[in-house]
Amino acid sequence: MSENLTVHLNDDRLHDIRTATAFEATGSFAVVLNNGDAPVHVHLRLDDELSSVASIRANNHFVGADTARQVNVEVEDGPRPVDGQLKIVTGHGAETDYVSVSIVDPEESEETVAVDEALAAPAPDRDRDDDADGGLGGVDPDLGANAPLAALGLFAVAVAASTALLADSAVVLVGVGAVIASLAAAGYLLVR
Structure with missing residues (x-):
């Protein structure tokens, strides 16, 4: 306007x-x-x-x-x-x-946007099977960055399992099941 x-x-x-x-x-x-x-x-x-x-x-x-x-x-x-x-x-x-x-007509805009030439190069192919991944044999190098999350998830499963063994309640068992299902879904999304 x-x-x-x-x-x-x-x-x-x-x-x-x-x-x-x-x-x-x-x-x-x-x-x-x-x-x-x-x-x-x-x-x-x-x-x-x-x-x-x-x-x-x-x-x-x-x-x-x-x-x-x-x-x-x-x-x-x-x-x-x-x-x-x-x-x-x-x-x-x-x-x-x-x-x-x-x-009146709007004035023609002379503004230009500078584009880095690196954007013209194609993105590296992450599905290659050569040794460009550092010899990890096809393992995603970003997987190591998720190791602390995986350790926290395993700890949560251990706490949930021990709580389920100590408590004799259906509500606790449903809660433990929900925690384990959530962690399984999160693990799948991390590995995917």
């Missing part, structure tokens, strides 16, 4: 409108209605040129005292640039202001 167009209402006097005289957007944008100390009805209208590529879901808006309201202007694909007028009316016609709006 492009930058917002801010409109100040009721700042100096009742139904007063203060905003930029011109606004430029590359796509959809919001009209932010910042209201002062009195509630106000605001009517927003796009002229024919802007209506060819943009639309406002509702034209009439109530903005309470000391509040802000955002009205989205949806910009569709179409010819660019498009220049037109946004009409802003307060107090049922008491005040009217216009903003010259230009819908």
